[in-house]
Amino acid sequence: MATRDLGENLLRLAVHASPSGILIVDAGGEIVFANEALLGMFDYELDELLGQPVEVLVPPVDVELHRKHREKFGARPVPRAMGRRESFGAVRKDGEEFSVEIGLRPTEVEGERMVVATIIDVTERRRIEERLRRYDEHLEELIEQRTQELREAQAQKEQVVERLIQSEKLAAIGTLVSGIGHEINNPLYMILGTAEALQDATDVDDCRQFGTEIIEHCRKISGTVTNLSRYARPGSMDNTQTVDLNDVVEAAIESVHRTKRSDEVDIVWTRQPVAEVPGRPDELQQALFNVIRNAVQASGEHGVIRIGLEERDDSVDVMVRDNGPGIPEEHRSKVFDPFFSTKGPDDGEGLGLYIVRQIVSRHGGDIQVTCGEGTTFTLRFPASPKTDRGETS
Amino acid sequence: MKHQVLILDDEPDVRKVIRQQLSGTQFEVLEAAHAEQAMDLLRDYALFIDVIICDVRMPGISGVEAVSYIREAHPTKPIIVLTGHPDLDLAVDFMKSGVVDYIVKPVEKDKLVAAVEKAAAKHQTFDPHDV
Missing domain, CATH: 1.10.287 (Helix Hairpins)
Structure with a gap:
């Protein structure tokens, strides 16, 4: 669209319609023009401002400083855009001070240097910013x-x-x-x-x-x-061997069969192909013996004890389950304590499960007790590394 | 008739030792391996039992519970607690509950006999609860 020669009236209308205050100041700092928005902002009539030094709009405390800035700007006039988030003090006719943001644009009118200042009232914005900051x-x-x-x-x-x-x-x-x-x-x-x-x-x-x-x-x-x-005390785990837990369980069951009351219960178990574990066979056998004997004592007459072996990722579980009455909730955390026993004097001194836990722990394993139908003790031992087992695909 | 002492202890060997220590004294011994048996004997021989010697740590009904049951049914029967585990708090609790003596094993014959004699002397000849 070709540039049109807009009439002076139209330009004046546009300038007055601007929501920002527009002020034109001459090289000597006198106001030569102010639009309606500026007059409204500072609460002046046009004729009250024309010919006045621009410092009339500056709070008294900043007047000197403003004059120096103005002279400095006059010496090297470069446009200064709005929106630098830099605000200045301003003063209305009645002396009320407020904050403004100012853009400056040096220009020449009929050979005389002028500055067009665009001014917006940022009091509200500052207040919001202050509130946000707080x-x-x-x-x-x-x-x-x-x-x-x-x-x-x-x-x-x-x-x-x-x-x-x-x-x-x-x-x-x-x-x-x-x-x-x-x-x-x-x-x-x-x-x-x-x-x-x-x-x-x-x-x-x-x-x-x-x-x-x-x-x-x-x-x-x-x-x-x-x-x-x-x-x-934790014993040394030197001289460990690679142990097949099937052999350990078998030997433990054999020992249990030699104790009293073992003929009153059925021990159900079959060998399972599982990984070997590093350990001491005599200690592992002692642990399994104690757990199985404990199950025998818990089951009573016509008891059935099921023993299972299961290989997991890097470990082997031995599960010993009886069909006895289970362990009361309040006793479960204590069954591995030394001398904790609910049994009579003929059934040991209360060190059996304590010894089991000590053995399992020194083998790097873990023991859990769960109660559902009867009680299940699960002894978990870390398996030997696969390379040691000569595993084939 | 000799005085009767009821021993409540789950360990046969302990009962045997107490029997030995009381042999040759004025006391005869009745044995119970658990609280139920003791209560049965007390019911049947209430008039003849002068002193009860009771263990603390027993499977099933413990000595603490047993003492409580006996005190309730036979409040005037002297009870001596004989335990392998010295526990001051437990001793105080027992004495508060009316137990006449708290003795820690091992106890020598003379001391046990003296304690039983002292307890028997406290036993009233007539106990309305025992009739």
Whole structure:
């Protein structure tokens, strides 16, 4: 579209219709033009501004500075665009100060240098920005406060967990001490009582019998102490062999069959092709023996014990399930504690499952107990690396 | 008739030792391996049982529960707790519940006999609950 020669009236109309204030100042800083938006913004009539120094629109405190800036700009006039987010102070006729953003455009009119200033009132924008900034600060404070609360809650939680762990440990020590007291003081009492009887005995056969009983009780104490000290500390795992758990289970079942009450239960089991595990066969057999014997004791007459082997990714599980009444919820976390027992004196001193856990743990494995129909003990052992097994595809 | 002492302990060897220690004294011994058996004997021989010696750690009904049942049914029967595990809190609880003595194994014959004699002396000759 060709440029049209718009009439002066039309241009004036456009300038006055602009929502931004437009001000034209001459080289000496006097106002030569102001549009309607500017007059409205500063609350002046046109004739009140024409011929006035532009500093009439500047707050008194900034007048000097503004004059210097204006002179500097006059020496090197370069256009300065709006929208640099840089605001200046301005003052209305009634003295009210407000913020403006100013664009400057040097120009020449009939050989005289002039500056066209475009001015917008950014008071509202500044207010919103200030509110946003405060809101931002408030949010940051809230976040900081919430983070602090979370940190404190986390620290408290850790303290509670630590206290729980400590109390669990103390409870375990309590069980241990109580067990040691029971398992040692009882046979000691029997030794004392038998020795007292020995003092009064006159018959040689009676004396021999009392002597035999004292030796038995001494052996019982010695066995308890040996069991406890043997498994209480982590043993060295040197000299491990590659073990087929099928052989271990078979040997353990054979040992269980030699104990009392084992003829009252059926032990159901078939060999399974599973990976071998690194370990000590005698210890593994002891662990399996204890678990199976425990299942026999839990099952009672006509009990059925099922033993299964299953290979997983890098481990082998041995599962021993009985059809007994199960373990009450409150006892499940304690069954592996030393001397924890709900059984009678003929069924061991309460070290069986404790020893199992110690053995499994020193083999790098894990033991779990679950109760559904009966009780299932699952012993998981890490399998030997595949290269050691000479695996074929 | 001799005084009767009821021993409640799950371990036959412990019962045997107590029997030995009380032999030759004025006391005769009745044995119970668990609380139910003790309650049966108390029901049948209430008039003749002067003292009860009770273990703490037993499978099934524990000594703590057993003492509570016996105290409820026979409040005046003296109970001596004989345990392998010395526990001050437990001892205090037992004494508060009316137990006459708390003895830790191993106990020598003289001490046990003295404790049983002392307990028997406390037993009233007539107990309305025992009739």
